[in-house]
């Protein structure tokens with residue numbers, strides 16, 4: 001069991017958590033949700049000792065924690081070499097074979113370079129590493145980001161049978177519906193716990209919002225009454241009586257309004273995004289003519305032909321390693337065809353929104369980076385960034401301190417500024 005008492009976390013001056021209490025009971029499966037930047041990853045970091053709490057305490061006695069972060073790297077090593085380096089005792093090498101079996105790690109090859117594994121395989125490898133230490137509680141940040149559909153189905157089954165406490169951050173509703181018994185939402189520095197699956201949480205949350213709206217309405221009525229009370233007291237003609245009445249009305253105001261002040265519950269939404277394009281009708285955007293693509297011996301496509309026309313929306317999917325990225329690279333001209341031809345329509349400006357925002361300068365702050373990338377005028381930049389929910393102190397935040405979801409939202413603000421005619425989006429919803 002993990003018990004948090006009056007836990008607060010503040011970065012610089014921004015409060016992420018404010019005096020929250022929580023209990024993670026044994027064998028519970030908990031899903032943690034909340035808007036990008038609300039503090040989900042930070043919550044995991046303070047429990048796992050990666051960040052220190054600003055106040056309060058977290059008791060984890062008798063538990064062995066394992067933490068699978070949202071973003072992770074591996075050293076330049078072979079798969080087997082890496083796993084063996086993680087063994088505490090070389091006699092335990094049989095554990096690796098057990099885990100390969102347990103995690104259904106198909107084509108586990110100890111002589112393969114880790115860098116050549118698919119995202120899904122990398123995640124399994126990381127999970128294997130964590131499980132080697134036999135933890136009692138697993139903290140997993142956005143597991144489905146790394147997995148294809150088949151991988152997600154495997155992971156759901158795996159979790160159902162797993163006899164451990166699991167706390168997971170995820171934005172994948174169907175995945176949460178299939179795996180957890182509680183949903184915890186982090187919002188405005190507090191944690192709200194809902195027993196049940198994701199659908200249940202949605203219904204309960206709406207009820208809660210209705211309740212907050214009611215409370216807010218009642219507060220406004222109370223406030224108006226108290227203001228009237230003060231106004232009436234001021235009208236009393238007898239000076240002595242007036243003084244006392246005003247004094248007492250003000251005290252009531254302080255007690256019943258100021259101290260119980262409520263704010264209206266609002267959900268901030270990103271403003272509408274428009275891409276300014278001259279492309280009209282069913283203009284030809286892109287054509288593949290009998291394209292064959294090989295990497296040495298590995299053939300990715302043979303004689304692939306298709307057309308994309310204006311206004312079409314296409315979903316590109318396939319298992320890890322099927323060639324989705326290669327197709328994109330051929331379109332963007334980052335890879336050459338082995339045979340055939342790739343043709344873009346006349347004057348078509350293609351924008352590619354990558355899965356990872358590696359092109360950003362992590363040391364720069366939001367505002368400067370936006371100006372540098374767009375050469376946009378100062379005032380306009382304020383407006384656009386505000387539409388993407390960055391304003392006030394946010395503008396001074398450095399890119400390296402943004403959460404992945406915030407970073408991706410920021411990158412999209414730049415992307416949207418560029419008025420492309422055709423958009424290629426790589427897993428754009430991974431963080432939302």
Ligand SMILES: Nc1ncnc2c1ncn2[C@@H]1O[C@H](COP(=O)(O)OP(=O)(O)OP(=O)(O)O)[C@@H](O)[C@H]1O
Nearest residue numbers: 011036037038039040041042401402403404405406
């Ligand atoms: N080291 C830091 N210094 C300053 N601010 C930080 C730091 N780390 C995180 N933040 C800010 O704290 C907030 C919470 O970040 P966190 O990574 O916990 O969010 P999150 O809920 O996990 O978001 P996402 O859904 O995008 O992963 C964000 O606004 C982020 O910009």
Ligand SMILES: [Mg+2]
Nearest residue numbers: 040041070403
């Ligand atoms: Mg996060």
